[in-house]
Amino acid sequence: MRYVDEFRDAALGRALGAEILSLVEPGRHYKVMEVCGGHTHAIYKYGVDDLLPANVELVHGPGCPVCVIPMGRVDDGIALAKQPDVIFTCFGDMMRVPGSAGSLLEAKADGADVRMVYSPLDALRIAKQNPDREVVFFAIGFETTAPSTALTLKRAKTERVANFSCICSHVTIVPPLRALLESPDLRLDGFIGPGHVATVVGARPFEFIPADYGKPVVIAGFEPLDILQSIAMILRQLQEDRCEVENQYKRVVPDEGNLRALEVLAEVFELRPHFEWRGLGFISHSGLKLTPAYAELDAEVRFGVPGVRVADPKACQCGEVLKGVIKPWECKVFGTACTPERPIGTCMVSSEGACAAYYNFGRFAREREVV
Amino acid sequence: MTIVSMDEQRGLALCADAGGQRHTVEIALLADAATVVGSRVLVHAGVAIAALGALAA
Numbered sequence: 500m501r502y503v504d505e506f507r508d509a510a511l512g513r514a515l516g517a518e519i520l521s522l523v524e525p526g527r528h529y530k531v532m533e534v535c536g537g538h539t540h541a542i543y544k545y546g547v548d549d550l551l552p553a554n555v556e557l558v559h560g561p562g563c564p565v566c567v568i569p570m571g572r573v574d575d576g577i578a579l580a581k582q583p584d585v586i587f588t589c590f591g592d593m594m595r596v597p598g599s600a601g602s603l604l605e606a607k608a609d610g611a612d613v614r615m616v617y618s619p620l621d622a623l624r625i626a627k628q629n630p631d632r633e634v635v636f637f638a639i640g641f642e643t644t645a646p647s648t649a650l651t652l653k654r655a656k657t658e659r660v661a662n663f664s665c666i667c668s669h670v671t672i673v674p675p676l677r678a679l680l681e682s683p684d685l686r687l688d689g690f691i692g693p694g695h696v697a698t699v700v701g702a703r704p705f706e707f708i709p710a711d712y713g714k715p716v717v718i719a720g721f722e723p724l725d726i727l728q729s730i731a732m733i734l735r736q737l738q739e740d741r742c743e744v745e746n747q748y749k750r751v752v753p754d755e756g757n758l759r760a761l762e763v764l765a766e767v768f769e770l771r772p773h774f775e776w777r778g779l780g781f782i783s784h785s786g787l788k789l790t791p792a793y794a795e796l797d798a799e800v801r802f803g804v805p806g807v808r809v810a811d812p813k814a815c816q817c818g819e820v821l822k823g824v825i826k827p828w829e830c831k832v833f834g835t836a837c838t839p840e841r842p843i844g845t846c847m848v849s850s851e852g853a854c855a856a857y858y859n860f861g862r863f864a865r866e867r868e869v870v
Numbered sequence: 871m872t873i874v875s876m877d878e879q880r881g882l883a884l885c886a887d888a889g890g891q892r893h894t895v896e897i898a899l900l901a902d903a904a905t906v907v908g909s910r911v912l913v914h915a916g917v918a919i920a921a922l923g924a925l926a927a
Contacts, residue, residue, distance in 0.1 A: 501910070502910065502922050503888075590915075617916060619916070620896060620917075621916070646914075650896055650899070695919070698919050750922060751920045752920075757899055757919055757920065759899045760899045760919060763898075
């Protein structure tokens with residue numbers, strides 16, 4: 500299949516592996532963060548890291564939409580789901596994320612009407628089919644998913660679907676990256692930029708990373724050769740003492756992003772003063788809420804939510820995993836008390852979560868040759 | 871996904887995924903030239919956010 504097969508060619512992958520080997524400086528340790536959970540999934544699904552020398556370390560970033568949702572926000576969703584006459588809709592992964600007293604899936608087992616949808620448009624269709632019930636959509640995700648919610652809210656407003664609303668937990672990627680770069684815990688050499696977010700926002704929002712922090716960024720696609728080529732591009736920048744944003748994913752990502760998507764996002768959403776991220780705490784201007792023009796579709800306004808901050812379980816180290824401070828298997832409960840079947844932390848829930856990727860692809864106990 | 875048919879009035883397209891399964895997709899965020907039957911599009915949460923290959927050299 501075009502755009503897929505040519506980016507999974509094993510011979511080309513080995514050639515890129517050799518190129519990467521030629522670019523590393525012996526004795527130097529390189530830490531490269533893949534920002535997006537989709538990259539984390541692809542890296543371990545295809546064994547991309549097996550082609551890297553041991554002194555090129557991939558660090559997992561905060562770009563998994565489900566992983567960054569704090570427990571208190573899950574509790575808010577469950578509180579809405581338990582309201583009488585509410586049909587609560589969300590993406591499948593979100594149903595299994597633990598709150599302080601269970602998950603949405605457990606709330607469903609207890610009698611709440613919680614339904615999995617593939618798209619907010621599905622939730623809107625459920626609202627039209629059930630005019631005597633309130634239908635709430637739990638909107639999560641980065642700038643990749645937010646346009647879908649925005650278009651759905653526009654449709655709901657235009658078509659006057661009065662029983663539809665949304666609890667908005669959309670987040671933006673730049674503020675947590677800046678927070679990570681300011682963190683003393685983490686020394687990074689470069690970033691594999693989030694290809695799908697960049698499809699919407701373009702390459703320019705990432706220019707602060709080389710400009711303010713002197714780190715290279717390569718926006719990357721999601722096939723194994725995309726990721727290998729992006730690592731080679733980062734290492735080449737470091738070798739040549741360059742520092743800029745490069746776009747490896749040119750077949751999809753325009754430098755200016757998707758202008759129509761940015762326009763609809765600006766119409767429907769505005770930045771919250773601050774938003775809580777799992778493991779990262781409160782980050783200024785990192786979350787989205789509905790603009791006053793769409794306030795009537797805001798479930799938080801319509802119903803009210805507890806809005807209580809809940810600390811993560813003591814055993815769970817998702818915060819350190821999300822910041823790249825520890826590897827998933829270094830968490831105290833990884834693979835024992837916390838598994839994809841019975842997750843304690845969010846990183847074990849979604850297929851884009853670093854812990855789930857490590858667990859599912861069994862890539863947590865191998866050694867690599869040191870250069 | 872590949873666009874199989876268009877409903878221009880509602881801004882929707884019927885798209886087929888790699889396995890042949892069909893989905894209704896919102897196409898309002900793509901340029902008109904990118905939304906023709908046979909185009910490959912990148913879909914997130916039911917919305918096409920990019921046309922594949924549109925920018926490739």
